[in-house]
Amino acid sequence: MTKALERREKLRAALIRAAERMIAERGLAGLKTRDLAREIGCANGAVYNLVADVDELILRVGSRTLLRLDDALTLATSAGEPSPRESLARIALAYCDFAAENLQLWRALFEHRVQVDKPLPDWSVHDQMQLFRHIYQPLAALFPERSPEELGITARSLFSAVHGMVALGLEQKLVAVPLPALRKEIAGLVRAMIDGLVACDVKRSGGG
Structure with missing residues (x-):
């Protein structure tokens, strides 16, 4: 696995964990991709490079x-x-x-x-x-x-x-x-x- 792919997989796992925490705290309606991107340290649009x-x-x-x-x-x-x-x-x-x-x-x-x-x-x-x-x-x-x-x-x-x-x-x-x-x-x-x-x-x- 290349370093770029490894970094992407780690960021993707961090995104899913962050979404899990956000839903647990706020409910499904409180899930905001902008907040998730800020939490994991990526651009808002980059979220859709990690999930479809x-x-x-x-x-x-x-x-x-x-x-x-x-x-x-x-x-x-x-x-x-x-x-x-x-x-x-x-x-x-x-x-x-x-x-x-x-x-x-x-x-x-x-x-x-x-x-x-x-x-x-x-x-x-x-x-x-x-x-x-x-x-x-x-x-x-x-x-x-x-x-x-x-x-x-x-x-x-x-x-x-x-x-x-x-x-x-x-x-x-x-x-x-x-x-x-x-x-x-x-x-x-x-x-x-x-x-x-x-x-x-x-x-x-x-x-x-």
């Missing part, structure tokens, strides 16, 4: 957030009782805790929208989809008769339910819920959903 556009910069920050979330969910999976039902409850709680502790970065994952006709880069899609394995694997153990497509739909449905509770519960307005109460409700929801799905499968198979 603001979309890429936000997605790069998002991938860093998703990687840390992945680590948190991995830890939750192995942190207690090995039953799939309880693993899913712990994963949901870890998701809630991560969102509460990284509120602006977590919000940015969902607030950012690229243009309709602009596809997401493969690396960004991969980083997002990787997280679903944490939900998919316990569901596959609970429902071995279900097809991969069915399990995928159930995983997305379970995530949507938990995400909705977290998003509303952490909203800093009238619907805000104290974190301990929110965690209790989320764990109860996940267990109730799993129990209901198991009961439905038993009934459908003629076991009850």
Whole structure:
């Protein structure tokens, strides 16, 4: 690697870290390329020699957030009782805790929208989809008769339910819920959903 290329990569990494700090402090709406350029010591226009556009910069920050979330969910999976039902409850709680502790970065994952006709880069899609394995694997153990497509739909449905509770519960307005109460409700929801799905499968198979 030439010195010029090495310097560019270091400056690019510094830009992404600076954007991450700015979003964490100000939220997505507070991300300003002029301020970023000043912080890393380059001209404003030089930012676009390091990333293609603001979309890429936000997605790069998002991938860093998703990687840390992945680590948190991995830890939750192995942190207690090995039953799939309880693993899913712990994963949901870890998701809630991560969102509460990284509120602006977590919000940015969902607030950012690229243009309709602009596809997401493969690396960004991969980083997002990787997280679903944490939900998919316990569901596959609970429902071995279900097809991969069915399990995928159930995983997305379970995530949507938990995400909705977290998003509303952490909203800093009238619907805000104290974190301990929110965690209790989320764990109860996940267990109730799993129990209901198991009961439905038993009934459908003629076991009850």
